[in-house]
Amino acid sequence: MKCSECHFENPGDTRFCGNCGTLIKPLGDISESHTKTVQTPIKEMERGTTIADRYEIIEELGRGGMGNVYRVVDKKINEEMALKLLHPAIAAEEKTIKRFKNELKLARKITHKNVCRMYDFNEEEGTPYITMEYVPGEDLKNMIRMTGQMSVGRAVSFAKQICEGLAEAHRLGVVHRDLKSRNIMIDREGNARIMDFGIARSLKAEGITDDGIMVGTPEYMSPEQVKGEEADHRSDIYSFGIILFEMVTGKIPFEGDTSFSIAFKHKTEIPPSPREFNTQIPEEFSTVILKCMEKEREKRYQGVEELASELSSIEKEISTDERAFPRKKTRVETPRKRMQRLWIAGILLSGAIIIVLGYLFLGQFLQKEEPRTGIISEIKWENSIAVLPVEDLSLQKDQEPLCGGMHDDIINRLSSIEELRVTPKRSVMKYKDMDKDIKEIGKELAVENILVLTLQREKDTIRVNARLIDAQEAVLIKPFTFERSIEGYFQVQDEISRAIARELKVQLVEEKLEAIKKRDPADIRAYDYYVMGKYLIDREEDFEAGVKMYEKAIEINPNYALAYWGLGNAYESRYYNEKKNEKDLDLMKKNYLKAYDINPNLAEANLGLGWVHFNLGDNDHAYNYFKKAFEISPNDSTINQDVGSFLRSVGLYSKAIEYYSRAIMRDPSSIGSYSLSAICSMYVGKFEEAVNLVKKALEIEPANYGLHLNYARQLIMMKKYEEAERELVLAEQLQPDNPSVRHHRAWILAAKGEKEMALTLIKDRPSFRYGATSIFSLLGMKDKAIDNIEMGITKGFEETGDYMYSYPSLINNPCYDNLRDDPRFKEIVRRQKRKYEENLKKYGKL
Template identity: 35%
Template sequence: MKCPKCLADNTGTARFCSECGTPLASGSGGRPSFTETMDSPPERLSRGTVFAGRYEIIEELGTGGMGRVYRAEDTKVKEQIALKLIRPEIAADGKTIDRFRNELKTARRIRHKNVTGMYDYGEDRGTHYIAMEYVPGEDLKSLIRRVGELPVAKSLAVAGQICDGLSEAHALGIVHRDLKPSNIMIDKEGNARIMDFGIARSIEAKAVTDTDLIIGTPEYMSPEQAECRDVDRRSDIYSLGIILYEMLTGRLPFEAESAVGFLLKHKTEKPKDPVELNALIPESLGRIVMRCLEKDREKRWPDALELLAALRAGEGPKTEKLGPAGEKTSIAVLPFKNMSADPEQDYFCEGLAEELINVLTQVGGLRVVARTSAFSFHGKDTDIREIGRKLNVENVLEGSVRKAGQKLRITAQLINVADGYHLWSERFDREMTDVFAIQDEIAQAVAARMKTDFEGGPTAGLAKRYTDNIEAYHLYLKGIYWRRMLTVDRVSKSIEYFNRAIEKDPGYALAYAGLAYVYQILFFYSPSPSKNLYPRALEAARKALELDDNLAEAHEAMGVIKCYWEWDWEGARSELRKALELNPNYIWARFHLANLHLYNGRFDEALAELKSIHDRDPLNPAFVRAMAECHLQADRLEAAESFAKETLEIDPFLPPTWIILGHIYLRRSLFGEALEAMKKDTVKGSFQELNMGIVHARMGRTEEARKILSTWLERSRTEYVSGYYLAALCFALGRKATGFDCLERAYDEHDGWLIGLKIDFLMDDARDDPRYRALLEKINMA
């Protein structure tokens, strides 16, 4: 439901906007649940009211059988919670209140990622309340109403998580009794969270004798519950079967006009097989659902764990390979979800997944999608089949991480994308110091499940330990995490983390290699002079090689320095080839080899290298952007424009893609389009303005171009301005002498942009000048 004032999205049951507090139209338009037939709840609490001396009301979330629910701030611990105010007619029964206390005390023992936590039960001025964990997101009922039937993979994922949560509760002797989609939240990460454990049973005794208060929801009641017989965990299995049925088909297994009608159908009518309503449902999954819905509970799945095992594999169909005959088995490792309270643990979740990618690339006969493409789905609720289609893989490895102090819980699931079935799943409860061993176990399990082996033997692919210092390892992962952000402040932050990792472990070669590489990134994405960055990068790369000459990342870092800053083409080629010799699957080394071909005018060789890595990392925008640049400099403008636009579809903020698109328009004399494109680039300052000045000069706006040139020539006296792009604007204005002075300064400063001198069409006006040829000789490009 959209707020009429600020247009923020709200849940279907919300009465006030979660962003601005504006009242929303009431009602969700669907059938009210059976427990909503009770008397009126307590009067509403307005935004800003402090309840019970500590809970400040933020918004009303909805109304249910128990009463109204609010989102509130617990002012004592500065945390948002969900506050449920119990209806007076329920609270008036002393036995019910006693039962509440006992049941909620039991429910508080449930500690599980798929169950919302119960915090407190209390009373304030005659109003009884429950304080519980607040889960931002959308309840499953609202999701189904909004989108209809869910994809099979998504339905399986949600059902599996519900099973996980139920099994924890059932092990403690707790049965939910009112399991339904509106009691299941789907949080912002797409995880299912079961709500309201212990509440239904608390008022069950009253329900037996009070005809105005029927507990449970008739649409989801088991037959034994409908007959007011004793219930056990198998009653929850029945309710979960209805939820799974509804997710897969978008409808309930029974339709009736009244509560009594639903209860009768639960006892007497056999539901239609869900496969008949949705042809995409595997027959074996249909059998799983129908077994959940058996009238005789003895014939149902005996517990949530057995149902979970059936959903994951046991009852799943045998699947065939997706690719053509002879193609390698393929997998994508998605970033693991951060289940910890601290959002800053994202770095560890991404680092864990990336380490698994590195290990799995050493598995013989296995094609592993590279990190950038696999991680492009981070934070998106994309169906597994869609991920498989876009990445052209048969299997997906995903998981979650929960970290509390030095305790670590990692879950991992291997999923077949054809049908969404779990091929393998495992949970690891370990100490943080065991993280390397966990990586090994997951990789070995995946390889075994897919009947492939590590090249060189069963232990050849195990995660290499570049440091024994776990704190240094975490600092390194943080450095990698921030290095990829491609903004000055965030990339600079990675330098701090790499240096701190080195302080913890001075022999950490991988951290030195990461530090060397980040200086190169910082040059291209920030107004920082090479003369300041080049010496630091060179020192770090040399140290990395001194510590470990068999480290592919160290040879890559040195190759990058020789290529972009020293223009030592043979040296660069040798280092990058050494990196590939040490790690044949290291696509970034191959990317820099492609650039080496590109800037030396070997366009077809560059494109061949780029095509090979694009196949492994199809959603990596940097690779697509490089293909656009290659076609641009080869004057194949139609292909160049196509690849530039494809890059922007993947990542509209990747610098300097808009500048490259502007150059394509410039070569086609589409000056207005060129300027508009360049304005959108995220790299601002001299780089953007000098390129726009070149467009002005070529379209005849010489005064505007001269003004830009004058401004940046003056500013270059006190701050860094690329001499290369100053020269390009000078040449566009016919000021060759000044232009060559700027190029000489770029050479003296090891300006990384000088790498484009041989092929860049912006240099066309200077090619006939002897000074141009002399400079080509100085950078070994003659």
């Protein structure tokens, strides 16, 4: 369904435009003639196009009911401005054009800091256009959508500025008639600017508003406008009252399924008190807002000056800090300042990173065995960004796989920028279809910027809207729009990445971009099948169908390395999720090798081959592939976590922590990296560090069952049994039937000497597991403990995929204290130390 405000095509069942947020008017509410007028096409303008041999287009800013708005440069005076290219339907009405000219003569007289200047009205090849002042920033509607309810102080600050602009217009006899939050721009300095004076009145002509179509926007329309009566300055005050309501509540007072139902409520229903939706609003301010929205204009404020006086009185009761508009600090690009900002934005935002750094640089245990490589200090970020899941705005809502592919590719391209920390996909997917405040998302992900993308595909054309937002202030930095044929899909990704790099003042090295582009197939049809295969496999919806999609991609493009990687990844998922089938392992290897042969610099293929060889017990080859994956993409959090997991599996726990730490620094919301790093810290005897890591993870995900068990395990090691029991109770509440709670509780009972009960609770637990042998040792069952430790060393890899009972875990587990004098245990420790030293020598330099 086409939006009447911006002409964006939306799915038929949506109520609000996905591009501009306007309530969509169902076709049944609009006359046939009007519908045809709305859908009249407007000539598309690309970057570099010149209008009237004078205005060169820089970019499209938006689309509205009047036409398309472009940012242009006036080549005569070398100045940027906005140019609104009017729809042909408007150009066809001589009376409308005449009215435009007359109204704009009045509007041009308004020269005020809070009003966007209107410059000129002209025609080019029969198409009329308006030139006006270009205001970089965000319109108030979008700002409210991003931030939700504003503080009273901030709302009053904006309101006073809007009052000043309105007062000047009213003094000159100009009434806006279509005042709404979308017509108010907030520039980057926090100044409010009223847009589009004189335009609404110009539309009140036959052929545009016939058949009962109303002038104005129903959500903001005064009762007298609904009745078809002449609007005056008090009509603007009514609309302004709705804007005030919207700023402090995050919503408009009247909503409905159709434009006319909303308009009717303005005429008949009493507006709700703003305090119903925000109790922080002072009673005085609520009274001001409701007085603006009185049904009878005689009961409203009779002039904007009177309203401004009331706002000034309210503002005196508000603290200065609350009134201030947050401004982005200018960057000082000295090395010292860059590093200072890095530590503040990239490290101090996450207390766990300090915990990990403290362990890495202050910890003494195993320092001789595992020398520090200093890899943490190499990370130097200038900025950070999270790319939210791409929203599908296609009419049929059938492009989710393509949206997922766009999401992957943009993250990959931006991740090639060394100075930019890019949140990985796994951490942003939880925000898909989630209506959450941008500031909250930025805080949770510890990023400075958010990139919001929408994708629309209709036949062979794609349109991508990108919005770069300052996450700390929820202010739009820059919008971008790209429209191409489907063959230009990858070009759009490149352009988005370059545009983001320019805005964030970080360097996108073209050589690295070219290397990433080698991943792209020669034929877009192969990509369509690839993203569909990935979509099906990732969601575990239909394994066989997913495999067929990958195979079709390869059929179209036999040298498509990513499609072979996708096949290998599909078989890897089945290998781990079901019984480990040797056939799946062979297919993993075959497809990963094919991907590697086509593109040896594909990090994913190297990572996959690393796990293939690890599962085959060939750690030397596994090491080489993990090492190459890291060299190709050293700042990828998934690669760092996987490298850490390889090192953890072969018992090099301190080295593993270094890579988990890198993963956390790249992705401060990575629960897996916190948890695995905590386990490694436990194995090297750093229980306090382990507890701190788990606590940080629980701050991010407090209802995570596994984290509560991990926390309990660390507390048991520290002999804090009552605290451990409390954590087990919490875990049990989350998953009452999970046997792991019983197994951990047995650990506590064993420490207290309650042998019979402890053994009963672990009767279904494999006796060679770490927890079971700890319990046997605590209960004085030395023979059983030692025999099962030997069994774990022998068959642990086959059963668990890890090499169990590495040297550090044996010497640092306090549960084994009563085994230390046993010659058999001493021999085990001696053998495991030798193996540990061999592994350290071979793999410790990764």
